[in-house]
Amino acid sequence: MTRWALALLTVLACGLCHALTYSNAYASPRNRERAVRAATRYIILHTTEGEAKPSLRKLSKNGEAHYCIDRDGKVYRIVDRSRVAYHCGVSMWMGRRNLDEISLGIEVVGYHDRALTMAQYNALRDLILALQKIYGVSDANVMPHAQVAYGTPNRWHPRSHRGRKRCGMGYAVPAIRSMLGLTERWLSDPDVKARRLVVGDVYLSQVLYAKNALSLLPYKLPSSRKTTAKTATPPTPKNGPRTYVIQKGQTAWDVARDAYNAPTTRYVFPDGKVATGDKITNWEALGVGTRVVLGDADASGSPVQTLAKGMHPRRVAGEAVFAADTWYIRPTGGRVQGSKLTEKTLAAMPPGTKILVGYAMGGPVTSRRLPSQICPTQWDAPDTFYLMPGQPLRASGDVDMRRVPAGTYVFYRN
Ligand SMILES: [Zn+2]
Numbered sequence: 001m002t003r004w005a006l007a008l009l010t011v012l013a014c015g016l017c018h019a020l021t022y023s024n025a026y027a028s029p030r031n032r033e034r035a036v037r038a039a040t041r042y043i044i045l046h047t048t049e050g051e052a053k054p055s056l057r058k059l060s061k062n063g064e065a066h067y068c069i070d071r072d073g074k075v076y077r078i079v080d081r082s083r084v085a086y087h088c089g090v091s092m093w094m095g096r097r098n099l100d101e102i103s104l105g106i107e108v109v110g111y112h113d114r115a116l117t118m119a120q121y122n123a124l125r126d127l128i129l130a131l132q133k134i135y136g137v138s139d140a141n142v143m144p145h146a147q148v149a150y151g152t153p154n155r156w157h158p159r160s161h162r163g164r165k166r167c168g169m170g171y172a173v174p175a176i177r178s179m180l181g182l183t184e185r186w187l188s189d190p191d192v193k194a195r196r197l198v199v200g201d202v203y204l205s206q207v208l209y210a211k212n213a214l215s216l217l218p219y220k221l222p223s224s225r226k227t228t229a230k231t232a233t234p235p236t237p238k239n240g241p242r243t244y245v246i247q248k249g250q251t252a253w254d255v256a257r258d259a260y261n262a263p264t265t266r267y268v269f270p271d272g273k274v275a276t277g278d279k280i281t282n283w284e285a286l287g288v289g290t291r292v293v294l295g296d297a298d299a300s301g302s303p304v305q306t307l308a309k310g311m312h313p314r315r316v317a318g319e320a321v322f323a324a325d326t327w328y329i330r331p332t333g334g335r336v337q338g339s340k341l342t343e344k345t346l347a348a349m350p351p352g353t354k355i356l357v358g359y360a361m362g363g364p365v366t367s368r369r370l371p372s373q374i375c376p377t378q379w380d381a382p383d384t385f386y387l388m389p390g391q392p393l394r395a396s397g398d399v400d401m402r403r404v405p406a407g408t409y410v411f412y413r414n
Contacts (some may be wrong), residue, residue: 020126026056026076030063034083035377040135042103043128043142044088045171047116049294052109059107062086062382062397067127068107073119075127078107081134086381090164090303090358090413091148092197094190098413099148101377104131111242112146112166115219125180139177140184144168147186147208150197152357153318154305155283156253160320162189163201164258173213175221201257246290252283255292261305264295281308303358303383304393309351320357321346325414327361329354329393335361335409354393356385356411363409371401371410378412385411 048055052070059065059078065087068076079085087105091098108124110116116124128142144167151157151164170176177185188209191197199205207213244255252260252267256277259265265277268291280286305316313321313328317338320326326338331352336345362374371379371386378384384396389407 020123020130021074023074023076026060026068026078028060028063028078028085030061030380031080031083033380034063034079034085036082037084037101039102040104040137041141042093042099042148043131043135043137044099044103044105044145044148045124045142045168046087046105046107046145047110047112047168047170048107049111049167050109055107055109064382065105065107067105068109069120069123069127070109071117071120073117073123075123081131084377086383088145088148089383090150090152092150092191093143093148095194095196104135104137105145108168112169113218113242115170115222118222121176121179121222129181138184139182140186142171142180142182143186144171144208146204147172147189150191151200151258152303153316153320154253155311155315156251157198157200158314158318159198160196161200162192162197163199163204166201166204166207166257169204169207170217172208173217175214179221242294244292244294246286246288246292248288250288252277252280252286252292256294259294262295266293266295267291268293281306281311303356304385305355305357307349307351307353307355311351313346313349313353313355316355317357323357325358325360327356327359327411329356329387333387333390333392335387337361358414359385359411360414361409361411364406365404365408365410366406371404371408374410375412379410381412383413387411 046065048068056068056076059068063079063085065078066081066085068078070076081104084100085105086100088099088103093099106124106127108116108120110120131137146166146169149164149167151161153159171180172185174185189205192199207216210216246255256265259277261277263276263278267275267277267280267286270287270289307313307316317326320338322338322341324337324339328336328338328349331350365371365374375384380396380401382395382397386394386396386399386404387409388405
């Protein structure tokens, strides 16, 4: 037998003996509450952007994925595959929004800018194939989160844009897709083409669609020969939070994407002072040399933006300032819909006002009308917010659902 044939046989044998190992150790307590999906058109692939333990805990607690693949290739079942998991956040493909309702989500422990282990690529390939057989999802519709996520207007982008995050971007690269057994891929962004969105991250769109995408990745793929060795231990990645330094011409958005204003993102200024993203208001003053330490987990950045002193609301909400699905919550607790404002009342919006773009409001809560009746599919979504009388706006995760007072309003993704 030639050496080539032997190698081929090893690859085939390995391909055949591959069996997925499942664990229910992080099955989500949210399972029972979640609606059964009416359809499954997409499989969305993620990178956790954090280490295994904290990521698994968070995914399970919030029900944010159907599966999570650890570095050794072990597959954790989080949310039942037939039910809705909240993994996409603000998302759109071919004009259809909120892809959580029609997709499966697979998280892989790792980072968008580092290679995964061979054990992960193998397990992911097998899991995708198994799910495609059940749900009939085409190869092209197995996509990275970064490809379908989009951002509502923010201080750097006056229009809704693709490029809110780079989560799992490598899964769109042909060489990696072939490792995952996927042949087709999208050659352009249908929502950008239709002008529903603009490109908010040129680099990302090159990784997603350019022919030379592999050469643009900041990492090399693991060699497949390593995995055939008996003692195939995954390569030790450089663990822990990642630090980036703001270079000339870069903004916080360029570095941290939608996590720029997250409490888990820390900024270390050249003078040694430290502030978390949620405490910074003057983003223009972030100097070259500021270190940005990104926290754990593929957390969606907060969709709530706070109006800083001297800032016009247009800098936050862009062309959506007067939209019916833009909401302004004054520091005193009053809420106003964008469509009810005039140029004058808009400009008079006080600093500290919270702004939500792309939201519907439900309520008020009464003893007979609970949040779960007001918005049955989203009442506990991580990006749903509660405005309780006399209290600041709170994310659903910070609300004791057994004690939601009458008069509370619920803001959920529109
Ligand atoms: Zn993701």
